Amino acid sequence: MLSFLLLVMLTACAAIPQDLTGKMFTFPQETNSAQVRLTTSRQDLGAVTVCLRFLTDLRRTYSLFSLATPSAFNDFLVFNQPERDVISLDVRDKTASFLGQEYKLNVWHSLCSTWDSSSGLGQLWLDGKPSSRKFIRSGSNINGATVIVLGQEQDAYGGGFDIKQSFVGMMSDVHMWDHVLSPCEIKRFAFEVNFSPGNVLNWGALDFQITGRVLTEINQKSCQ
Numbered sequence: 001m002l003s004f005l006l007l008v009m010l011t012a013c014a015a016i017p018q019d020l021t022g023k024m025f026t027f028p029q030e031t032n033s034a035q036v037r038l039t040t041s042r043q044d045l046g047a048v049t050v051c052l053r054f055l056t057d058l059r060r061t062y063s064l065f066s067l068a069t070p071s072a073f074n075d076f077l078v079f080n081q082p083e084r085d086v087i088s089l090d091v092r093d094k095t096a097s098f099l100g101q102e103y104k105l106n107v108w109h110s111l112c113s114t115w116d117s118s119s120g121l122g123q124l125w126l127d128g129k130p131s132s133r134k135f136i137r138s139g140s141n142i143n144g145a146t147v148i149v150l151g152q153e154q155d156a157y158g159g160g161f162d163i164k165q166s167f168v169g170m171m172s173d174v175h176m177w178d179h180v181l182s183p184c185e186i187k188r189f190a191f192e193v194n195f196s197p198g199n200v201l202n203w204g205a206l207d208f209q210i211t212g213r214v215l216t217e218i219n220q221k222s223c224q
Helices: 002-014 183-190
Strands: 023-027 035-038 047-055 062-069 072-081 086-091 094-099 109-116 121-126 147-150 169-177 208-211 215-218
Touching: 047 062, 047 072, 047 183, 072 109, 086 109, 086 121, 109 183, 121 183
Parallel strands: none
Antiparallel strands: 023 169, 023 215, 035 147, 035 208, 047 109, 047 169, 062 072, 062 147, 072 086, 086 094, 109 121
């Protein structure tokens, strides 16, 4: 009975959102299993903004943010293809490719991705600079129980990981909103100036679970 109560307490503690301000996730090696799963109770999204910061030296393709539902494995996917100078955004299994993003290796970048179901338009903002706006898909919300993964790209609901699409590097300040942020709000995030935290995912109160070799460390940018 004592061991059962201890297990229940540990599980409850693990589910408490954590303030990761000033910290980062480090993904130190290629793997088809290591990941961070983010939890939200939201199951119906008619618009989305996802912002994060990352640093890597990968020249191959990799996933930065993978959200799947039972009806669409790529319900909201941010996927970098540096060898083609392309960052793509998938929504409801439809893809738009954004070229010429002035992406550099071993540099901290901020990246925001937006989409609105009413217009169907998506857009990327790399280091506070906007891409062209492109049509992806309209008239269909992201709906259903979400599985959100950092570090891997879902080719199946909650799985189907490919080691050659895994992220290796550091990532921080992951936020998600249920609306499209204004250009000024996105620039405040990019330049770290008093932005409003995400109301779907909030780095300052993040509910997450780590699988495999992923480290939670002090963000090296904090010393700058």
